Amino acid sequence: MNTTRRDFVKAVAVTSAGAAILPGHLFARPKKANEKVRLAFIGVGLRGESHVALACNRDDVEIVAMSDINPQMMDRAKNIIKKAGRPMPQIILGDKTAYKKVFDIKNLDGVIIATLGSGMHR
Numbered sequence: 001m002n003t004t005r006r007d008f009v010k011a012v013a014v015t016s017a018g019a020a021i022l023p024g025h026l027f028a029r030p031k032k033a034n035e036k037v038r039l040a041f042i043g044v045g046l047r048g049e050s051h052v053a054l055a056c057n058r059d060d061v062e063i064v065a066m067s068d069i070n071p072q073m074m075d076r077a078k079n080i081i082k083k084a085g086r087p088m089p090q091i092i093l094g095d096k097t098a099y100k101k102v103f104d105i106k107n108l109d110g111v112i113i114a115t116l117g118s119g120m121h122r
Helices: 005-021 047-056 071-083 098-104
Strands: 037-042 061-068 090-093 110-113
Touching: 037 047, 037 098, 047 061, 047 071, 047 110, 061 071, 061 098, 071 090, 090 098
Parallel strands: 037 061, 037 110, 061 090
Antiparallel strands: none
């Protein structure tokens, strides 16, 4: 089946509109005003480092874990955490499959993945 650009754009627009009108509680449990969003980061070098820094600037975010295969990049991310006065999250280092340990952490609200797709293996 050949899909034209027009058909694709229509399908995306309809799907987006449908998702926008659905109540938010169908997708996730709403957070209370004083609850923090619990995040983990996979890949904390360069772009990931920037995401960690931005998360540290938010009072409504708790960084639960960080994972990377490069110890030097992890040290840089840990310094960002220290300078922000945040508690040190769980650190996951290792081979190219160590990141999978992030998904074993209970009560995570989200995972920020900032790595090349080639850096992660099934």
